[in-house]
Amino acid sequence: MKPALFALAVLLAPVAAVAQSAAMEPAVLRQTVDQFLQVQTAGLPGKVTVAVGNIDQRMKLAACPAPEAFLMPGSKAWGKTTVGVRCTAPSPWTVYIQATVSVLGNYIAASTPLSQGQPILETQLVTMQGDLATLPASIATDKAQVIGRTSNVSISAGTPLRLDTLRSKPVVQMGQQVKLVSSGAGFRVSAEGKAVGNAADGQVVQVRTPGGQNVSGIARAGGLVEVAF
Template identity: 30%
Template structure:
């Protein structure tokens, strides 16, 4: 009889322990769920009110946010006041994170919540596959709505920013054109005779020289003057380098 009572007592104590553990786990899970909700509400309010960029026609981008989950190993204590914040050096754009810290609780804690911020707006996308080195023609892309925040490189939203440019790498159909995907074409080679436009406060002088490097519009290049002096300037067009004195 004593053995039976002893077994029943151990069973009762064990069951009580399991109930207490389940209650404690449920309380922790509820705290974490509440914290995630605080982060989501704050994030939605923040990114939908202020867009980091605007589309060329002045329309605000359509913002969407999605929150991930806190680290499963966390065991947060209850907190009466949770303050969201943006960690230093972090931008709410694409894959990012939001900080959450307890300001009023038995234990002060600070955690990070993974988030994804999407920004939908008009951009130009490739109609078909594009090979690296191809010069882009007006019919190579069409306008469509894309997620500007999907990639770190900004989208090329205006046609004059990509027509006539050169693809820096291969693309696939439907891919949005971004700044890292295009470059200005080379307009002259090293050894080409070019015009050098030297200018400074109150003067402008034009002379001839020989390019020492290939020339890309808007990029620096070196030129050897007739005197033998080597100068650096910015390529203006297929025949001109501007040198600021």
């Protein structure tokens, strides 16, 4: 080896050794997971607290300038979860880190027993506070989401209310005289009819016309049914 090349190799040897021995800091992994979960839960109604699990100090991962966090398909960003962190360069690796995400916020519960099919009144509701991450995703967080709706089942006092078990207040009821309306570019047609069933706003309902024909349309407030022709 030429003297100049030998000298250069001697100078670069310590740098190469340092680069080879550089390892990913556990603190950086924890920060990556924490920031990722903070972003994922930014829209949740409540105060979010992220607790990242311990990382095995014996695990040696090559240093990564841009670690990327991700969730496995079907995983949630709240409650007890697992976040993946991967590196694509200079040395590819993937590691999975456990975390717990708590969401302290308000939710709506029944203050008195609620009967199936009966419209829910504000006096029958109470606002409570707890970890929303431990409750169903469809939990009601505002009384306005519940008032006037009916439950598919009887509910005991103290039970959190789930929106997926509640029916919206009907805007069209069976036997009600309604107005069938259809509109388009430059025209609007209307006719009278009688609702064959109950329907909330936006739901499909059948209407019997004076001629005995059944027509399906979208129920709207004010006794209107929108029909597409």
